[in-house]
Amino acid sequence: MKADPTPSELTTTLHLTLRPVSDSPASALDEFLATLGQEDRLIIEEIAQSSNKAMVVINRGSNIGSRFLITAQGVGIGRASASDVFLDDVTVSRSHAKIEETDNGFSLNDSGSLNGTYVNNISVTHHDLRSGDQIQIGKFHLLFVSGRK
16 A cells, blocks of 8 residues: 655646736836946946847846846857856756847747746747847846847
């Protein structure tokens, strides 16, 4: 006869809550900039006014405020220590997503992650990014900043 499982043996489903997003990506960026000190705000505003630069900024989760420049080769996002954007949490797959430069700007591609990738609270496998888009990967919330439209 099999014993009943104890509460510590039960598994649960991980539920990641979505957070409200601003009405537009531009207002999300403005709201975030208002929370920063002058030096950080100037750096991000420089990227937002550039036609050939982009970055993601962690605006929720551990390492809040961390900035990652997106190069012409793109950036890999994941839990693997070799990731360009290293997000250290079990809610993030080792190779979770990638942001790449395209002819029209930048795009985000999910790499078949377990918990999915969200842009502005919508689950995506591919998304053409606009400055101010809010990306959720696991429990981390990142803000995409670019001067390209």
